[in-house]
Amino acid sequence: MLLLQFSTSPYCRKARLALGYKHLSYTVENLTPGLHALKLQPLTGTTTVPVLLPQLAGQPKAIADSTHIFEFLDTYQPDPPLYPSDPTLRLETQILEDWFDESIGTATRFVYYDYRAKAGKQIDPSLFSQAVIQIVRRQYGINPARVKLAGDRLSQALAFLEGRWLPTSFLVGDRLTAADFTAAALLSPLALLPHYLQSYPWLFEHIAQVHDHCNTALPPGLEPPLTAQQDRQL
Numbered sequence: 001m002l003l004l005q006f007s008t009s010p011y012c013r014k015a016r017l018a019l020g021y022k023h024l025s026y027t028v029e030n031l032t033p034g035l036h037a038l039k040l041q042p043l044t045g046t047t048t049v050p051v052l053l054p055q056l057a058g059q060p061k062a063i064a065d066s067t068h069i070f071e072f073l074d075t076y077q078p079d080p081p082l083y084p085s086d087p088t089l090r091l092e093t094q095i096l097e098d099w100f101d102e103s104i105g106t107a108t109r110f111v112y113y114d115y116r117a118k119a120g121k122q123i124d125p126s127l128f129s130q131a132v133i134q135i136v137r138r139q140y141g142i143n144p145a146r147v148k149l150a151g152d153r154l155s156q157a158l159a160f161l162e163g164r165w166l167p168t169s170f171l172v173g174d175r176l177t178a179a180d181f182t183a184a185a186l187l188s189p190l191a192l193l194p195h196y197l198q199s200y201p202w203l204f205e206h207i208a209q210v211h212d213h214c215n216t217a218l219p220p221g222l223e224p225p226l227t228a229q230q231d232r233q234l
C-alpha cells in the first residue's frame with residue numbers, strides 16, 4: 001500500500017496510526033504543498049491528503065479522506081477493528097471521529113498556524129515554511145477573532161477528553177477505536193505549543209501511548225531526546 005501525504009498533516013498521521021495499529025506494511029510518498037493537487041485531482045477528484053493507494057488486485061485504486069481510509073482498512077483487515085461491532089458504540093465512535101475531524105481538527109489548525117506565524121516562527125523560519133503558513137492562513141481565513149473561538153472550542157474538547165481518557169484510557173468502550181486515533185492525531189500539533197504542553201501533560205502522555213500502541217513515530221515536540229551515541233553519529 002502507498003500513502004500519499006503531507007508529512008506534517010494530522011489527518012495523514014491519523015491514517016498512519018490506523019495502518020500501524022493493524023500492522024499493515026505500507027510506504028509513504030510526501031507530496032509538495034501547492035503541487036499536490038496536480039497529482040491528487042485526477043486520482044480522487046479532490047485535493048486533500050491523505051490518499052491511500054491499496055495497490056492490490058480487486059481493491060479500489062485510490063481512497064481519499066481519512067474516514068474512508070479507516071472504513072476500507074476495517075473491511076480489508078477486520079482485526080484489530082477500528083470501529084466497535086456493537087451498533088451503539090459504533091455510532092458513538094463515528095460521531096466522535098466526525099467531531100474531531102471537522103470541528104476540533106479545524107480548531108487545532110487555527111491555533112497552530114497562528115502560533116507558527118507569531119511566537120512559534122523560530123520553529124522553522126525558512127522562507128518556504130513561512131510562505132506555506134501564510135497560504136494556509138489565507139486559505140482558511142485565520143484571523144484573531146477566529147483563533148480565539150478556536151481556542152475556546154479546544155478547551156471544551158480537552159475537558160471532555162480529560163473526563164474519558166484519564167479514568168479509562170478509551171473514548172468509547174473498553175478498547176482503542178477510531179475515536180482515539182482521530183483525537184490523538186488531530187491534537188498532536190499542540191505538542192509544539194508551550195501553553196498546551198505545560199497545561200495538559202496528561203494529553204501528551206496519552207497521545208504518546210496511542211502512538212506507541214500503533215508503532216508510529218511520535219509527533220514533533222514529543223520525540224525522545226537523542227541519546228549521546230545518536231548525537232555523536234549525526
Ligand SMILES: N[C@@H](CCC(=O)N[C@@H](CS)C(=O)NCC(=O)O)C(=O)O
Pocket residue numbers: 006009010011037047048049050064065066067101
Ligand atoms: N476530511 C479530510 C481532511 C483532510 C485535510 O484537510 N487535509 C489537508 C492537509 S491537513 C489538505 O490536504 N489540504 C490541501 C488541500 O485542501 O488542497 C480527511 O479526513 O482526510
